[in-house]
Amino acid sequence: MIKNSVRALCALSLALAPLLTASPAHAVxxxxxxxxxxxxxxxxxxxxxxxxACSMLDAGHTxxxxxxxxxxVLTGDISGxxxxxxxxxxxxxxxxxTLNTAGVINGDVGGDAFDLRGTVxxxxxxxxxxxxxxxxxxxxxxxxxxxAGTDFLxxxxxxxxxxxxxxxxxxxxxxxxxxxxxxxx
Ligand SMILES: [Ca+2]
Ligand SMILES: [Ca+2]
Numbered sequence: 001m002i003k004n005s006v007r008a009l010c011a012l013s014l015a016l017a018p019l020l021t022a023s024p025a026h027a028v029x030x031x032x033x034x035x036x037x038x039x040x041x042x043x044x045x046x047x048x049x050x051x052x053a054c055s056m057l058d059a060g061h062t063x064x065x066x067x068x069x070x071x072x073v074l075t076g077d078i079s080g081x082x083x084x085x086x087x088x089x090x091x092x093x094x095x096x097x098t099l100n101t102a103g104v105i106n107g108d109v110g111g112d113a114f115d116l117r118g119t120v121x122x123x124x125x126x127x128x129x130x131x132x133x134x135x136x137x138x139x140x141x142x143x144x145x146x147x148a149g150t151d152f153l154x155x156x157x158x159x160x161x162x163x164x165x166x167x168x169x170x171x172x173x174x175x176x177x178x179x180x181x182x183x184x185x
Contacts, residue, residue, distance in 0.1 A: 029080070030056045031063065045070055045085070054078065059102045065089060069110075078103045078122075084112055088129075093118040101141060107131050111149070120144065120160070126151050138162060138176075153179060 029040035031054040040061035045052055049068040053075070057063065061080035065072060069087045075094040081104040084091060091105055093116040099105060103122035105114065111129040120135050120142040127147040134154045138144055142160035146153055151169045155162050158176035171181035178184060 028056060029058045029061045030054065030076075040080070049087070054082075057082065057103070059100075074099075074118075078105075080104075082106065084108050084110070086110055088112060090115070092116070093120070095136065099124065099142075107147075126165070135162075153181065155179065 031038045031043045031052060033043060033045055033052050034050055040058060043052065043063040045065035047067045050065050050070045052063055052065055052070065053073045054063060055076040057078045057080040059079040063072060063082040064085055066085040067087055070084055070089045072082060072084065072091045074097045076096065077098055077100060079100040079102045083106045086109040088110045089107060089112045091114045093099060095117045097118035099120045099122040101121050105124045107126045109128050112126060112131045114124065114133040116135040119137045119139050121139045122142060124144045125147055126133055128149060130149040131146055131151045133144060133146065135144055137157045138155055138160040140159045144153060144162045146165040146169050148166045150167050151164050153162055153164060153171040155173045158173040158179065162171060162173060162179035164171055164181035169181040170183045171179035172185055173179050
C-alpha cells in the first residue's frame with residue numbers, strides 16, 4: 001500500500017516536472033529589495049537607504065526606492081519605470097543590461113549618479129539637483145536628459161538625444177550625435 005502511494009507520488013512528480021521547469025512565455029520581473037525577492041508589479045524600497053537589484057523588469061512594472069540614498073542595480077532587460085525617489089541615489093545598468101524603448105530611469109529629487117554601461121533605448125532623466133550620468137551607448141530613439149541642476153553627462157556612443165536640460169551643464173559624447181549642453185567637449 002505504501003509502495004503504491006510512493007509510486008503514485010513519483011508518477012505525479014514526473015507528470016508535473018515539465019510544468020514546473022517550463023520556460024515562461026514572456027519576461028517576468030525578477031528583483032530583490034534588500035535581498036528579499038519581488039516579482040512586481042510594484043517593487044518598493046523603504047524610507048531608508050535600500051539595495052535593489054533587478055535582472056528583469058516588465059513593461060508597466062515599477063521600481064520605487066523611495067527616500068534615503070539608494071543603490072539600484074539593473075542587469076537585464078528593463079522595460080518598466082525605475083525611480084530613485086528622494087535622496088542621492090546610485091543607479092547602475094550593467095553591460096548585460098538594456099533599458100528598452102518602454103523603459104524609464106528617473107533620479108527624482110536629489111543629486112543622483114547613474115553609471116549606465118549597457119544600452120539605453122528608453123528614457124533616462126536626472127530630474128532635480130546636480131546629477132552625474134555616464135552612459136555606454138544611447139541607441140536610436142534613446143534619450144538622456146539631465147533635468148534641472150548643474151549636470152555632468154558623459155556618453156560613449158550617442159545614437160539618440162543627450163540634453164543637459166535646464167541650468168549649466170557639461171557634456172561629453174565620444175561619437176555620434178552632439179549633446180545639447182552649455183559646455184560640450
Ligand atoms: Ca529608499
Ligand atoms: Ca534621487
